[in-house]
Amino acid sequence: MVPCSVTSPSSPFTAIIPRHTFFSRSSSLPLRRARAFPINSLSNGSSSQFNQQLFRPRDPPQPRTLFPGGYKRPELKVPTLVLQLDPAEVLSADTDALALIDRAVSKWVGIVVLASNEASGGKLYEAACSLKSLIQDRAYLLVAERVDIAAATAASGVLLSDQGLPTVVARNTMLDSKSELVVLPLVARIVQTVDAAVNASKSEGADFLIYGGGDLNRVGQEVGSLYESVKIPIFVSCVKNNMSYADASGLLASGASGFVTSLANFGLFGDEFLHKLFGTVYASDDGGRMSENKLNVDNGFQSETEVVAGFVKLEDREKLLIETERLVLNEAIEVIKRAAPLMEEVSLLNDAVSQIDEPFLLVIVGEFNSGKSTVINALLGERYLKEGVVPTTNEITFLRYTDLDIEQQQCERHPDGQYICYIPAPILKEMTIVDTPGTNVILQRQQRLTEEFVPRADLLLFVISADRPLTGSEIAFLRYSQQWKKKAVFVLNKADIYQNNHELEEAMSFIKDNIQRLLNTEDVILYPVSARSALEAKLMATTNVGRLNEELSTSDSHYGATSFFELENFLYSFLDGSTIPGMDRMRLKLETPVAIADRLISACETLVTQDYRYAKQDLAAVEDIVNNVNDFALNMVTESLSWRRQTLSLIETTKSRVIELVEANLQLSNFDIIASYAFKGEKNVMPTTSRIQNDIIGPAVSAVQKILEEYGNWLYSKYTQQGRLYKESFEKRWPSLSHESSQINFETDQLLKKVDQAGSQVIDNFSSNAVSKSFEQEVREMILGTFGQLGVAGLSASLLTSVLQTTLDDLLALGICSAGGYLAISTFPARRQKVIDKVKRKADTLAYELEEAMKKDLTEAIENLDTFVKVLSKPYQDEAQNRLNRLVEIQEELSNVEKKLRTLQIDIQNLNVS
Numbered sequence: 001m002v003p004c005s006v007t008s009p010s011s012p013f014t015a016i017i018p019r020h021t022f023f024s025r026s027s028s029l030p031l032r033r034a035r036a037f038p039i040n041s042l043s044n045g046s047s048s049q050f051n052q053q054l055f056r057p058r059d060p061p062q063p064r065t066l067f068p069g070g071y072k073r074p075e076l077k078v079p080t081l082v083l084q085l086d087p088a089e090v091l092s093a094d095t096d097a098l099a100l101i102d103r104a105v106s107k108w109v110g111i112v113v114l115a116s117n118e119a120s121g122g123k124l125y126e127a128a129c130s131l132k133s134l135i136q137d138r139a140y141l142l143v144a145e146r147v148d149i150a151a152a153t154a155a156s157g158v159l160l161s162d163q164g165l166p167t168v169v170a171r172n173t174m175l176d177s178k179s180e181l182v183v184l185p186l187v188a189r190i191v192q193t194v195d196a197a198v199n200a201s202k203s204e205g206a207d208f209l210i211y212g213g214g215d216l217n218r219v220g221q222e223v224g225s226l227y228e229s230v231k232i233p234i235f236v237s238c239v240k241n242n243m244s245y246a247d248a249s250g251l252l253a254s255g256a257s258g259f260v261t262s263l264a265n266f267g268l269f270g271d272e273f274l275h276k277l278f279g280t281v282y283a284s285d286d287g288g289r290m291s292e293n294k295l296n297v298d299n300g301f302q303s304e305t306e307v308v309a310g311f312v313k314l315e316d317r318e319k320l321l322i323e324t325e326r327l328v329l330n331e332a333i334e335v336i337k338r339a340a341p342l343m344e345e346v347s348l349l350n351d352a353v354s355q356i357d358e359p360f361l362l363v364i365v366g367e368f369n370s371g372k373s374t375v376i377n378a379l380l381g382e383r384y385l386k387e388g389v390v391p392t393t394n395e396i397t398f399l400r401y402t403d404l405d406i407e408q409q410q411c412e413r414h415p416d417g418q419y420i421c422y423i424p425a426p427i428l429k430e431m432t433i434v435d436t437p438g439t440n441v442i443l444q445r446q447q448r449l450t451e452e453f454v455p456r457a458d459l460l461l462f463v464i465s466a467d468r469p470l471t472g473s474e475i476a477f478l479r480y481s482q483q484w485k486k487k488a489v490f491v492l493n494k495a496d497i498y499q500n501n502h503e504l505e506e507a508m509s510f511i512k513d514n515i516q517r518l519l520n521t522e523d524v525i526l527y528p529v530s531a532r533s534a535l536e537a538k539l540m541a542t543t544n545v546g547r548l549n550e551e552l553s554t555s556d557s558h559y560g561a562t563s564f565f566e567l568e569n570f571l572y573s574f575l576d577g578s579t580i581p582g583m584d585r586m587r588l589k590l591e592t593p594v595a596i597a598d599r600l601i602s603a604c605e606t607l608v609t610q611d612y613r614y615a616k617q618d619l620a621a622v623e624d625i626v627n628n629v630n631d632f633a634l635n636m637v638t639e640s641l642s643w644r645r646q647t648l649s650l651i652e653t654t655k656s657r658v659i660e661l662v663e664a665n666l667q668l669s670n671f672d673i674i675a676s677y678a679f680k681g682e683k684n685v686m687p688t689t690s691r692i693q694n695d696i697i698g699p700a701v702s703a704v705q706k707i708l709e710e711y712g713n714w715l716y717s718k719y720t721q722q723g724r725l726y727k728e729s730f731e732k733r734w735p736s737l738s739h740e741s742s743q744i745n746f747e748t749d750q751l752l753k754k755v756d757q758a759g760s761q762v763i764d765n766f767s768s769n770a771v772s773k774s775f776e777q778e779v780r781e782m783i784l785g786t787f788g789q790l791g792v793a794g795l796s797a798s799l800l801t802s803v804l805q806t807t808l809d810d811l812l813a814l815g816i817c818s819a820g821g822y823l824a825i826s827t828f829p830a831r832r833q834k835v836i837d838k839v840k841r842k843a844d845t846l847a848y849e850l851e852e853a854m855k856k857d858l859t860e861a862i863e864n865l866d867t868f869v870k871v872l873s874k875p876y877q878d879e880a881q882n883r884l885n886r887l888v889e890i891q892e893e894l895s896n897v898e899k900k901l902r903t904l905q906i907d908i909q910n911l912n913v914s
């Protein structure tokens with residue numbers, strides 16, 4: 001199957017979806033809430049066990065982040081429209097239809113469902129691919145029924161009919177098909193009845209429902225009746241209905257999260273209709289229910305959204321700051337992604353940015369059994385969380401506020417191991433409390449879950465148990481949390497176990513001193529409490545939480561309980577924006593993402609600096625290899641000297657032997673013999689000449705030829721071997737680049753081919769025959785010169801006899817011209833010397849030419865090698881240089897964004913300064 005050419009493989013909003021968030025409305029109050037059951041019963045009921053099994057976090061094949069506890073959950077802003085499309089509509093060449101889809105997803109539509117409508121698999125696949133590239137990340141794309149096609153096209157999920165696959169099977173099939181998925185696929189179900197809706201939302205774990213069509217009044221009523229029992233979004237199918245404004249607003253008012261529309265119907269709505277519809281919904285006040293939606297709706301039609309809960313009700317100044325912060329942090333995210341594309345922890349920052357205006361997160365941490373759950377229960381005034389001597393908290397548990405009574409509270413269990421529980425405790429109006437698994441549990445997963453969560457905390461409440469104050473693992477955890485610059489408040493719980501005040505004070509000062517040393521600060525807040533006593537006291541007292549603290553703090557004499565209320569007072573003052581702790585709280589909230597960004601940026605800087613150093617080293621290594629040719633050349637020059645010496649000495653020896661022979665043979669005593677050869681003409685070779693040629697020069701030439709051949713081979717093997725060494729060095733150091741350079745390989749191989757050997761050419765051009773001939777010519781000229789002066793009278797009889805037949809005329813002429821024998825003969829040594837000089841000159845010239853030619857061969861070989869290395873090194877050099885340039889740019893970007901973060905930090909610190 002040809003893969004979709006769609007670039008974005010993940011669901012929309014991936015970048016801003018917090019891993020723990022189950023639809024953004026859970027970040028405040030759910031739009032629809034199920035009937036509540038006690039939190040503890042979640043782990044008791046059989047259906048919940050089934051759920052636990054279904055939603056057991058899958059162990060990813062490889063950790064994808066530092067926080068491998070689970071997947072991200074997609075986030076959906078409601079109310080929204082679901083656009084149902086037919087494959088034929090998508091594949092038609094109707095540009096108006098495509099433009100309408102484009103308009104729909106750019107503003108009103110959050111989910112697009114591609115109906116299968118009996119289309120062939122191929123058509124459906126094609127339509128899904130086109131749709132995906134058309135809608136991009138602007139809406140979720142779900143394929144009806146066909147999990148295989150949803151998986152193949154990297155759609156966001158699948159819509160199942162009530163007869164379709166079980167939800168969990170569909171989800172797991174999609175997860176299995178893409179091991180690198182970080183965002184959970186969406187699985188929605190079409191239901192036709194109230195029972196089916198309840199079943200699909202609870203035991204099946206569907207992400208949202210589409211309530212089947214039919215009479216809108218009836219459907220509206222049924223959806224309304226589901227309000228209490230189904231907490232996931234319900235969209236009413238109105239594909240076949242002509243929706244009036246009254247119908248649509250009625251459905252939304254009854255609790256529907258939106259409705260499903262066809263393209264044709266959507267075309268009829270018009271912007272005014274939609275503005276009016278959604279505008280009314282947001283403006284209406286139905287006792288809080290609709291206003292709760294406003295927190296989460298921001299896909300184009302909530303510009304004047306008014307946020308309601310706790311700290312999200314921000315002053316203009318804070319709002320402005322948050323906007324600036326969001327911009328800077330988004331910029332930081334981009335820079336981090338560029339600087340360290342593999343740094344998966346950037347998802348932390350994404351999460352932090354997306355939660356920037358969510359309620360304050362008070363995160364309770366501590367070793368297992370230290371009393372975290374009891375502390376939280378005491379804060380909440382009810383035994384909402386399980387307590388026990390064995391580890392009881394296995395998941396990150398978010399406690400959020402609900403104004404529904406205790407019977408209606410509810411928990412949502414997420415596949416990534418997190419609970420979100422809604423509790424009507426007043427403190428939760430102002431902050432979300434997060435219970436975490438103990439940090440020294442044997443199961444590493446729990447420890448990891450807590451560690452992962454630390455960066456997201458706005459304030460850590462560190463619970464230390466009085467029976468084991470400050471253990472090694474507590475210190476390790478504290479150190480870890482400080483890497484994220486987290487502010488922590490310490491609680492010494494179970495203070496009731498101390499026999500007396502002295503013991504307590506001793507423990508307090510031990511803990512304080514150590515924490516002060518560890519955190520390098522004097523400012524350590526430590527409350528000794530007995531959470532158990534405080535909880536018992538609260539439970540015994542009146543249910544009127546408003547009066548409770550006051551009454552207990554004055555009436556209860558138990559130290560632990562009383563001091564617990566001091567902790568509570570501190571936390572409340574922390575929540576009050578008009579107090580100094582309250583201002584601190586705002587700052588902490590704003591600083592949380594900045595601290596994460598800081599940490600990631602500094603990690604990036606370390607990485608980039610390291611990369612820069614590596615790139616520099618690479619560049620230097622390339623230059624070293626290139627420069628090494630000089631060293632190699634020097635060595636070669638030295639080594640080549642011996643070759644030249646050998647050659648020259650051979651020529652020298654030859655020269656000496658020739659001279660010796662000349663001197664021995666060109667004697668006046670055997671002048672007649674030489675002269676007889678001279679006069680016999682060129683056809684007769686003198687014995688001296690033939691000895692020079694055959695015995696001396698001939699063998700010498702062969703010997704020189706041999707040396708030169710060996711020299712050539714030596715040269716060739718040396719520089720090709722060196723060339724290969726260079727090549728291997730490059731390939732070994734940068735294996736990833738070597739396969740790309742096959743063209744380079746070819747070019748460089750050509751360069752390493754044998755050089756033309758000038759030395760051999762010189763010696764080949766040197767002919768011993770020609771040299772002998774020229775020598776003989778010289779001798780002959782010498783004889784004739786001498787003989788011409790001597791005259792015929794000076795010649796011996798034998799000489800005359802031998803020459804008379806052929807050169808009588810000349811001899812006569814010579815004799816007539818002769819001035820005197822003595823004079824003639826006396827010039828003989830000088831003439832012989834001339835011959836010897838000529839022999840010497842000839843030999844020296846040859847020696848010179850050979851030496852130059854051998855040097856030329858060497859130079860050429862070195863130049864070839866130099867060019868070879870330069871060509872070979874070019875891609876490596878370019879790569880290192882480009883990397884270096886890019887890293888310099890990134891360093892600059894990092895330092896710019898860091899400066900902005902600094903400014904932001906100053907602004908946050910000056911939050912109260914107008």
Ligand SMILES: Nc1nc2c(ncn2[C@@H]2O[C@H](COP(=O)(O)OP(=O)(O)OP(=O)(O)O)[C@@H](O)[C@H]2O)c(=O)[nH]1
Pocket residue numbers: 366367368369370371372373374375386387388389390391392393437438493494495496497529530531532533560
């Ligand atoms: N004496 C005494 N015992 C306490 C106090 N607070 C909690 N405990 C007991 O300590 C045990 C552990 O309490 P939990 O609240 O479950 O501790 P936890 O830290 O939440 O435990 P995990 O969730 O398993 O990590 C329980 O038996 C509690 O009753 C206290 O103030 N005094």
